[in-house]
Amino acid sequence: MSVVRCPHCGTANRAGSNFCNSCGTELRAAEERAADERAVEPRRQEEETAAEPGPPPAATPETPQPKEPSPGLPAAPQQPHGLADQPWLRMEFGGTDSAPPFDEEDDSARAATARLAPGIQGLLAPVRVSVRSAGDDEPAARPRSPDIPAEQMRLVRQRMGSPPILGQAEQLWSLPASPDLRLPWLFLALGLAILLPALLALPLPRGAPAQWPGVEDAFDVIQGLPAQANVLVYWAYDPAAAGELDEAALPVVEHLLQRRARMSVVSLLPGGPATARRLIERARLEWQRSENLTAAAESAWVIPVQYLPGGAAMLAHVAQNPERVFDAEQQERPDLAVVFGAQAEDVQHWLEQAAPLNRTPVIAVTSAAADPILRPYWNSGQLSGLVSGFDGAYSYQSLLADRLPRLERSAALDRQVVLQDWGLAIFFLAIVLGNLAAMFSRPPEP
């Protein structure tokens, strides 16, 4: 298999590659240069042969001789050297091309035709690591920059390829070697700290999570919705983050159901609609149980859940065309938008792409990790409410239980609070153990 060397890092890439597999340098120019060199090499050999005394080379059937100029016609211009094996490039060539369509050494063209969409390498073609063939073991010829010495370039590449070092490197490397780590024991302790309280209902002074600002505002906005209000829900999490986000979303959806809001759900994630349907069904069951409603009373009420491909740009389309997600008779502007997002970017995308178009109040229900990044949006008023993580879920459930006595607080959330305490205790233990291990394994000063 023929290869092309990257002029930047020397990696052997598959012939026909547009970019280097290792560093991403564009290889087309390098390949064209190599092709030029391959074309120049026989020319140079011919010139060397011509310079030596001896009989002229005999004509072969594959290399047609140039025709003699016809009388009365000007002589054909002198053909350049190097066309002995490329008769089709001669002006007087009138035969058929008997050469194979592709060079046997170069399988790049075959590979290109084998692709589903040729010529779009990098977008659709699979990423293949170069296969080293015989002769590839020689060290790659590193190009020399005319301006920067090779040694300096090597140092730059080494620095760029290694992780950054904060502060003075000497201080960092002078630390003692890591002590004998017992990470499996820590992993076991963490697993047991989660499993045992969950299975055995171990008691612990539970306390109550802190109520962060923004939760009560979210509650008040939903509580103030008129009956049959249109609520547009942007569902931006899937089962990967459902362990945390389901607990945060459940009381909010339950509250929306209790307020008889007409929800329409849109998601940009393939797994989003299925996750949304399950959580809404769970919230509906909780609500029906707490209010002693019959399933038949609400069974006819179907909440539309849609998946939209196209990424964050489609959020503007949703905001501009509410009929795209609402029922036909609900084409007016939504009364509220609720974003259930695992990452801060999900909420930011909505605030940037959709919120300026329909001027609808927005409530964000997010993970605890997204809270610090989104809190300024709540401070500035762009978010009307912010519910994040288990803390936000617990606070919202408490508000529901206090102000709407018919709705009970979820027992699962109480259990979650205990598990959170046990998990955090193990984290504290790991930090203390790590510092103790580093302290006692420090070698004596010389």
Place this chain on the structure above:
Amino acid sequence: MHTDRSASANYLVIALLVSVSLIIVLDRTGIASSLQPITGTLYAWGILLAAFSLLLGVFNAGWVHLQRIFLGETNWPHSVALVAALVVVLASGLLSPFGAESSLTEWLFDAIIAPGQATLFALLAFFMIAAAYRLLRVGRNGGGWMLAGALLMLTAQAPAAGVWMSPGLTRFAGWTLDVPVMATLRGALMGGSLALTLIAIRYMFMTK
């Protein structure tokens, strides 16, 4: 392979991109609000194109892995598993009148996709405890500050801490997030954005 034709196609794509961007910018900035029907159509086309590219991606992945199987390339059994899963999930949705809500598709989601994704995400806790054990140490450069910040946030978020600790600790943690952390974060974002803008300008207008 790299002919003038492909260069012309590239210029055509760039011209289309610039035109569409210009229309959307004029509409979003309110300079030409009358363009809204056009932007709506463009967004709808975007959905169609995204759906088509999704299908193309599925066919491309299937084609690539079928080739790997037929050529017997390295790890071809993995490709067999991928193609089989692809066919089963596609068939479960396409052959059922309920589509993506068919019973088999729902079972695949509940029994395989959801637990698999949740399991992978749950591994994050083990990575975090390993990182806490190795890195949150006083002796490292800046380690003391990192350790103090981590302890403050862990304590403020622990529900049990509310029993023993003062509520002022939670308020202090909130102030830390709102003021110094946010100022640092925004400074870094601003610096990164300015650097990106300068690099873009240099890339577009300067040859060297």
